[in-house]
Structures are given as C-alpha cells and as structure tokens.
Amino acid sequence: MRSADLEEIRSLPLFRDMAPAHFAELTRGAYHQSFPPQVDLIVEGRPADFLHVITDGAVELFARWNGRETTMAVVRPVSTFILAACINDAPYLMSARTLVPSRVALIPGTDLRSVFARDPAFAQAIVRELAGSYRGVVRHAKNIKLRNSKERLAAFLIAECERNGRSRTFALPYEKRIIASYLGMTPENLSRALKQLREDGVTIDGATVDLADFDRLCAIALPGRLMDR
Template identity: 30%
Template sequence: MKAPLSEAVRKSVLLNGLSEEVRDRLLKDSVQRSYAEGETIFLQGDPARAVFIVLRGFVKLSRMTPGGAEAVVSILGRNRSFAEAMALRGTPYPVTAEAISDCTLLQIDGTRLRHVLLENPEFAIGLLASTFVHFQALVNQIENLKAHTGVQRVAQFLSTLTEAESGPCEVALPYNKRLIAGNLGMQPESLSRAFARLREHGVKVDSSKAVIDDIAQLRLLAQD
C-alpha cells in the first residue's frame, strides 16, 4: 500500500482493526480515484462492484423519491467508508453517490472484499464495526429529526465542526447551505430561519463560516 494512504487506512473503521497482512491483501487491487465537485461516483441501481473510503473531501449519498425529489441520506467526510453491504452481497447500490467537493476516494474491489472475508474471519469484525457506525449515524439522524427543533439540529451540526470545548471559535461551513439543509432534513428557508434564531445565542453565520461566541453554550442548546 502506498504511504499517502496509511493515515486514512489507520483511521478507517473498516480497516483499522486488520493485521497488516490482511489489510495489504484487501488493498492489493485498490485504486485512488479523484472526483470533481458535482461528479457522480455511482447511481442508484448500479451494480455494486466496489467499496469506497473517503480520503479527502465530501461525498453525498442520496435517493430519489417516487415523486422525483432528492432525499439526502448522508454526507460523508474523510476516513468514512460506504457501500460495504451492497458490495458484499452483490446487490445494486440503493443510493446515488456524488462528490460535493473535489475529493479523493480509495476504491476497493467488491470481489476481493468477499474473498478476504471468507478467508479471514477477523475481517468480519471490521465490517460489523463499519456497519454499526452507519447504523448509529442513521439512528442519530432519526432522533434529531423527531426529537429536536430545527435550531437544535443546526446548533448540533455547527458544534461538530470544532474540537473546541468552550469559549469563542470560528468554524468553516464544509459545504453549501442547500446541502446542509438537506442533510439536516430541512428546507433551505427553514435553515435560514434557524441561522437567524441562532443570533440570539451568539452565533453569526455568513456564506462560508460561523462565528460562535461560546461553543459550550451552543452544545447545551443542541442537547436541551
């Protein structure tokens, strides 16, 4: 495996528990692919032939509803993997994957994934861990939609963009506001209203960043 991939591989839930020998076998035929913002990685219904790990940038997973509207399922950043279950079972992708920024992905062949799993039961732990991360993210998403207001959802989203524990901070918005709204289950106009309401709580948002007076207070607002 090439050196530039080492950090991403170590931090990937899918791969970080593997021995070096098993990991190298799995990644033997893997390739890095770069995508420009707006480029499609695969379409909903395409045969699932590969698993992907995000090395750089952001990827949107979405589904088209029967009415023709787009439903954002997830937005994934660095070190997150996707399409494991479909590649393992050989079923079609249930979502469309699109680069929402310039990004680089590690593409792992699905057939090799299945062979390594059959020959190395330890790899099953990595797959289970990765599946749990996806499941937990969906549970959190459902909880946020049902139990939290729009303002709380936005506050929680902003609080994940920094590791600061208290005091003032400034965070860069990782993608455009339309995508933020879709990821939070909101309409763009509802997101704008939530941003306006957050001014009362010391948060000022412009086109590309948010200035937060006290990140600890914002996290309390998100949890109330």
C-alpha cells in the same frame, strides 16, 4: 496505487488488523482515482460493485425519490462508505457524489466478500465498522424525528464547533444547501433559522460562524451522546 495511499488505507480501523496477504489481495484489484467536484460516484439502485474509501476531499451520500432529494451524510477522509451494500451484494440504497475535488479508492466487492470470508480479523473489523455506521443512521433518524429544525440546526452548529476544537468561530464545512438538506429543511428555511439564532449569540458572515453563547445553544439542542455522539 501509490504506497503512501496504501499506507493510509492500511491504517484504517477496517484494514488495520487483517493479514498482509489479504490486504494485498484487496488492493491488487483496486483503483485509486481523483475526481472533480460534482461527480456521481454511485447511483442508488445499481448493484454494489465497489467498496469506496475516501482518502481526500468530501463525498455526499444522498437519496432521491420522486424528484425529491435529501442528503443522508457527508463523508470525509479517511473513511469508507456503502460497506453494507457491498457485503450483502445488494443494490445501493444511496447515491454518492463528490462535493469538492476528491480521491477515492475503489475496492471490488467480489474481492471484499472473498477475503471477508477467509480473514477473521477483517470480518471483525467489518462488524465494528458496520455497527458504527448503523448507530450513525439511527442517530440521524432520531435527530430528524425528535428535534424541530431550530433544534437540529443548533445541534449541528455545536457539533461543528466541537469538530473544530471547540473554537468559538469556525467555517461551515460545505454549502448551506447541503447542510439544509442534511438537516431535513429547505435552504430558505435554513437561512431563516440562522437568522433566528442571532438572538442566541450566533452570527454568520458568509460561511464563517461565531458562537458567542455556547451554553445557550446547548440549552436549545440539548446535545447528548445518544443522538450527537
């Protein structure tokens, strides 16, 4: 693994405070690989062999059942995913695939569990990471169960706007069908919902969005840290 990559991973909250020897132990058996788009990194149901750390690109976490599919989250650098399955040595509950060309570090689950049992600082960091992930899914579930599709879309646009430094215009971060699936609707419906939001100052051209009336959107989505962080 390149030392620049190591630095980057090392600087993550998850690894920042652990003993240097333990970090070396973790990364010794690790791979760091580049993947083209649309590669399946993880398929749900398989045993959790590796903790994944995305260092570049974007990865979709999704789930399948009975021929249907829904995206649960989109992970961006630099962060980890499917830590819970690794720690519990349990089968993955979600699949993962690259959305764009991406680089991912793979840390063997056995090493992870071994170091985790010996390094208190690392254990603490894992707890924080897990607690954060947990709260993320809770927010997602609340979002799905409490808001209707128009409200979810408005909330999503607000969140994206803030991710881009509250700039009034910005680009959608990935394909609309992914956004639709993440928001729990069909692509057709997302299209219609976007059109419907034109009355609220939202204009769309391809992937670029313009929010003319931020407050109006807020009145629809009523964003708050209990659901939108």
